[in-house]
Amino acid sequence: MRSLTIFTLLFFFFTAVNAATHSTIKSGDWDDARIWSNGVVPSISSWPGEAVVINHKVEVDGDLKFSQGASMTVNDNASLEIDGQLKMSGSGTFLINASGVIECESVKHTGWDGSFTVKGDLIVEEGIEITGVAEFYTEGNVYAESLAVKGSGYFESNGGTINIEEDLEIKGGTNFKVTKTDFVIEGSFKRTGGPNIIFTGGTMSVGEDFIGSGGGSICFDGTMVKVEEQTTLSGSVIIYIGGRGTFDTKEVKMNGAAAILGKDMGGWFNCVEMELSGSAKIKCVDGQCEYDSSNGNEMPSVLDLGASSVLPVELLYFEATASVDGMLNVNWATAVEINNDFFTIELSNNGKDWKSLAEVKGAGNSDVTIDYDWKSDRVNAVGTVYLRLKQTDFDGTFSYSDIASVNLGKRAAAYEVNIYPNPATEYVVIEGITADETPQIFLVNLQGQQINISQTDEGTSTRLNIPTQLPAGTYGLVIQSGDQVQTERIVIQK
Numbered sequence: 001m002r003s004l005t006i007f008t009l010l011f012f013f014f015t016a017v018n019a020a021t022h023s024t025i026k027s028g029d030w031d032d033a034r035i036w037s038n039g040v041v042p043s044i045s046s047w048p049g050e051a052v053v054i055n056h057k058v059e060v061d062g063d064l065k066f067s068q069g070a071s072m073t074v075n076d077n078a079s080l081e082i083d084g085q086l087k088m089s090g091s092g093t094f095l096i097n098a099s100g101v102i103e104c105e106s107v108k109h110t111g112w113d114g115s116f117t118v119k120g121d122l123i124v125e126e127g128i129e130i131t132g133v134a135e136f137y138t139e140g141n142v143y144a145e146s147l148a149v150k151g152s153g154y155f156e157s158n159g160g161t162i163n164i165e166e167d168l169e170i171k172g173g174t175n176f177k178v179t180k181t182d183f184v185i186e187g188s189f190k191r192t193g194g195p196n197i198i199f200t201g202g203t204m205s206v207g208e209d210f211i212g213s214g215g216g217s218i219c220f221d222g223t224m225v226k227v228e229e230q231t232t233l234s235g236s237v238i239i240y241i242g243g244r245g246t247f248d249t250k251e252v253k254m255n256g257a258a259a260i261l262g263k264d265m266g267g268w269f270n271c272v273e274m275e276l277s278g279s280a281k282i283k284c285v286d287g288q289c290e291y292d293s294s295n296g297n298e299m300p301s302v303l304d305l306g307a308s309s310v311l312p313v314e315l316l317y318f319e320a321t322a323s324v325d326g327m328l329n330v331n332w333a334t335a336v337e338i339n340n341d342f343f344t345i346e347l348s349n350n351g352k353d354w355k356s357l358a359e360v361k362g363a364g365n366s367d368v369t370i371d372y373d374w375k376s377d378r379v380n381a382v383g384t385v386y387l388r389l390k391q392t393d394f395d396g397t398f399s400y401s402d403i404a405s406v407n408l409g410k411r412a413a414a415y416e417v418n419i420y421p422n423p424a425t426e427y428v429v430i431e432g433i434t435a436d437e438t439p440q441i442f443l444v445n446l447q448g449q450q451i452n453i454s455q456t457d458e459g460t461s462t463r464l465n466i467p468t469q470l471p472a473g474t475y476g477l478v479i480q481s482g483d484q485v486q487t488e489r490i491v492i493q494k
Helices: 002-017
Strands: 021-023 051-054 057-060 064-066 071-074 079-082 085-088 093-096 101-104 106-109 112-118 121-124 127-130 133-138 141-144 146-149 154-158 161-164 168-170 175-179 182-185 189-191 197-200 203-206 210-212 217-221 224-233 238-242 246-254 259-263 268-276 281-283 302-304 314-322 328-348 355-366 370-376 384-393 398-400 404-407 418-420 427-431 440-444 455-458 461-465 473-481 484-492
Touching: 071 079, 085 101, 106 112, 106 121, 121 127, 127 133, 127 141, 141 146, 146 161, 238 246, 246 259, 268 281, 314 384, 314 404, 355 370, 427 473
Parallel strands: 021 051, 051 071, 057 079, 064 085, 071 093, 079 101, 085 106, 093 112, 101 121, 106 127, 112 133, 121 141, 127 146, 133 154, 141 161, 146 168, 154 175, 161 182, 168 189, 175 197, 182 203, 189 210, 197 217, 203 224, 210 224, 217 238, 224 246, 238 259, 246 268, 259 281
Antiparallel strands: 268 302, 314 328, 328 355, 328 370, 328 384, 384 398, 384 404, 418 427, 427 461, 440 473, 455 461, 473 484
16 A cells, blocks of 8 residues: 555656646637647646746637646736636646736636736736635736635735725735735725735725724835725724825724724824724824824824824925025935935925925935935926925835925915914904805914814804814915915914
8 A cells, every 4th residue: 555655646746747838839719739839738727737838819718727736927928818717726826927918807816835926917807816825926917806815815916006996805814915006996995804914105095995803903104095985993903004104084983992003103194084982092103192982083184193204314404495487496405314215395285285296316325414406497386385305215115304385476366365363372264255155274284284173154254263282383274165275374372
């Protein structure tokens, strides 16, 4: 019996070693033996699994199922179009090279110790399911109706774009890691179990709800997150916000021991409506702020979760000036730079919505004073504008400077208003907005945070009540109607 077992193992070993490699020599149908280098259609579903190399455009009528260690590579400028499901099991490896393309109806990756790597484009009409102990890597572009990671599936993205038309669902898995990726989820983000999740840099847009439950953590480090609808956190799940990233959501409901916490340098948490119950909490890095069910209604709509908002480099100053001919001059200097990749100069008309003007290369590592300057006479803005400096490290981590303001010349005011008292203590009255006008009115501090304030119409005037917890200082009073933005400076005294 022992000799039979050894013979069987040796048979499978030598058979596997001699498994053939099939390469395409021209475009055509998968089942056409004439397109393959050895004149034989690959055997991909029986032992030994064979290797397939796609160098041309190949079409498959129906499903394509790889098993028993069979593997495939789609090379540059080649494509594989499957009129059905691409199913992978066993220990095969699958690679889409930089300009290669796979199009199919659905993907099911259930392999044991098998991997799927996307460097080109993966276009899936329906869903992608990663389960078993399968591994999925991408640095290219993935388009699918849905994405689900279950069981012990492993998912990692390092660049490129991922666009999911419906939901992202994470119910298990051993790893879910996303770095420098533009992630668009048109449906909901649903994490109902599984590993700790890490997003570093990049962006994530969720068209519907963000749902986190169970335990573990979801970390956003320097990632810009936008949730269009409601964020619901339950159980003991924790969201960490760091790297001066942002988490912007319309509404938050938290219960159990769920938490939103600042991490390292922290970041911005923006939320219009808040409901906290149980021991759920929101807490800044330095402990200077903490909100729970007892004081959640006092939390500002824009909250800085960091200990400070200074740049990771030592910034000596940041300033902006404008000449009479409309030339914008931006100047700054650093005393120390560590792993500093580049700076981005950003501009806003209202202190809330920002756009990039230019990128300036950093020094990398330096311990001497370095002066920077940038100028342009082609900035498409007039009146009072706001500028800030975004600094980005080599690993994608970024942070922002304080905000500078400059007047780029006169423009027609959206409203002829009179504001008093200025300086103010408890309230501000705006005269000149008629009853049939409904502009958005809010304050902006020098850090660019929007502060919503209650208002009442009193005939020909509007009264704004200044929150008692608002620190004394200089603020921008923004009156916005459509694409017209008017900013007036006011001073609040205590």
